[in-house]
Amino acid sequence: FFFVFQHENRKLEEEKELERFCTLLRNVQAAILTKLKGERPTEVDHMNTLLNYTYQQILCCVDRLEQLNKTLRSAGLSLSAALNLMHLITSLKGIPLPLDGTIVNNSGQSVWERIKWVMSTFKPIDLKTNLTSNDLRYLLHSVCEGSSGTMAHIHEDSREEQEEEDDGEPQQSESVVDPLISGLLSFDEFT
Incomplete structure (x- = not known):
């Protein structure tokens, strides 16, 4: 994860640097045009030097x-494969992780922002805080181990509800907790 996040941050810095040089190039071009359109055109050799320098920097x-971008695409494929594997393993364990390889693609957001948002559905975290890679590792570990603290994996047995409707008697239904799905028992105990 951290490799992708580092490269995304470097890409943002490079884009800001590119924007700064593009602005400088436009300013130099405007200054050259202003000097050449003046009543007495002046020498612009020093401006041409600055223009060439900014062009080379761009x-x-x-x-x-x-x-x-090439490095990010390659790292994105590796991260996508790792997330797909994690999703498969957690699905087999009975606690499907909502993260899979599709989170790496198809958005203008960074992977870090998307993963933080998905993790916030399991653990109450502030999306504006800067999480470290260790924080993310801890969040993923707690979700994969089923210790995330949410009760999202507890479901009711629909057969009891259908029997109640058939009887016509309003009875109070009980929630049935599947120990494999809820994470109360580890998957290893049943294999």
Whole structure:
């Protein structure tokens, strides 16, 4: 996870740097045009030097961004495979993790923001706080082990509800807790 998050942060920094150089390029172009349109056109060689420098810096930023995008795509595939594997394992255990490989793609948000949002459905966390990779590891571990503290995996037995409706007598239904699904018993005890 942390590798992807590091590269996403570097990509954001590179995009800001690219934006800064693009703004500088536009300002230099405007200054050159202003000097050339003046009543007495002046020498703009020093401005041409600055223009060439900003242009070279923009090209370097674009190259670094392209390299980061390639690295992010590769890391995204690895992260997607790992999340799909975690989803499969937790589903077999009876506590399906809502994270799978699709969270890596299909959004303008960073992977870190999307994972924090999904994890907030299991544990009450503030989405605006900056979580470390260890915090994320702890959250994922607690959800995978079934110690997340939520009662989302407790379900009612629908057969009892149908029998009540058939009898016509309003009886109080009891919630049935499946020990494998609720995480009360470990999966290893039954294998």
